[in-house]
Amino acid sequence: MEISNLINQLRSRFHQGVTRPLAWRKQQLQQLRKLLTDNEQAISAALHADLGKCHSEAWLSETGFLLSDIDHTLSHLNKWSKPRRVSTPLVAQPGNSYMQPEPKGVVLIIGAWNYPLQLTLAPLVAAIAAGNCAVLKPSELAAHTDKLIAELLPAYLDRDCFAVVQGGVEPTTALLAEQFDHIFYTGGEAVGKIVMRAAADYLTPVTLELGGKSPCVVDSDTNLRVTADRIVWSKWMNAGQTCVAPDYVLVEKVFVPKLLDAIKDSLKRFYGDDPRQSQDYGRIINLRHFERLQGYLEGQNVVHGGQTDPESRYFSPTIVLEPDWYSPVMQQEIFGPILPIVSIEHIADAAAFINQRPKPLAMYIYSNQSQLSKQLIAQTSAGSVCVNDGMMFMANPGLPFGGVGNSGMGAYHGQFGFDTFSHLKAVMKRRFIFDIPLRYPPFSDSKLSIL
């Protein structure tokens, strides 16, 4: 079907009010739940084919994540969709005021390839909950997951309200030429700008979930083993292809050898002597990204790893020591299994280092000194901060997930997702009694003095 016909069809369905009843939204969310549980094996196989994701990681970061997101949404939907009362000032008495969440309409969700299921369906959970129709455009780079989403979604959800468009630049460009009521984009900054420019033509609101270089500050006063385990877990999950992975480590010079040894020790415990043989270590999405990552190693002091195999897109967990500030590995988001360790004289200098770069999506601080983390949180800006852990903050639906500055705009997860796909309509209800005419013309100084 032509893209403009598809959007018209969804729009007319939306205007029929099909998506508005809470019972319908809940039923669609249950159907999405069923899609995930019925097809768990097929999903896991697709994610393995795309990214070498092992079953446990696929469950933790994609299918299981989505199931708890759906359950959380189902148990809070009644509350989120209720009118939200606010107080009414004396001048508007007698009266009452509230915000009524209403669905935005037909929304476009453009997903990324690194968590190709989660990043496409988690915004959909929020869009359904808020009562919208939606077009999904999964990333074509995760080809197996893309195909599976396109096959499964129409089999489980209302086909007149939800559609999947597959493909790369061409269909996405065609979609962006249409009018939507919200565009939710996950991916890199360059395409984020294309999306925002296209949205400007219709003044369509956008959510941009982008990336950036997320710093990881490690204080010498920390629990070394747990710190290393948590850095390794969050950096090398999905072979480093995670938007909130620690991009580089900032640590005091004297502490570098100890931290390096601890990270190597964790890597060995997690992935064995040869991570290529580990079932739990992923692969790079495609050759273009593989070669981009290889390029980052040119001229660098590689102190661990560095083994690569283009055929299987294996790229070992790699550590680079003291990279040059102006080298590509420190200028661009790595988005792969390379961890630069950068030393600073004093840990308190970390804020100045971070503030010289665009605002990151996430920042990590490992320290026993609560004063240090408090100071760093106050002195820097980031989409999210996690103290003494990696991306665990994502597991809390009570926290918004989104960037700031170059790392994005808008947020989702939990109620923040529901609100993203809703318009909070301001409503004031007045009564006809006590109509004090002071605000009506003709004006006079005596009327003004009473007001």
Ligand code: NAD
């Ligand atoms: P990608 O290549 O999968 O692109 C994202 C989407 O944009 C895809 O659906 C793709 O088809 C579409 N697209 C690509 N080129 C386009 C064009 N010229 N016009 C219109 N649409 C186009 O993703 P990517 O950009 O390689 O993703 C990596 C980036 O995404 C990293 O910076 C990463 O940090 C970020 N990311 C952010 C989050 C988050 O939640 N904030 C999550 C994952 C990835």
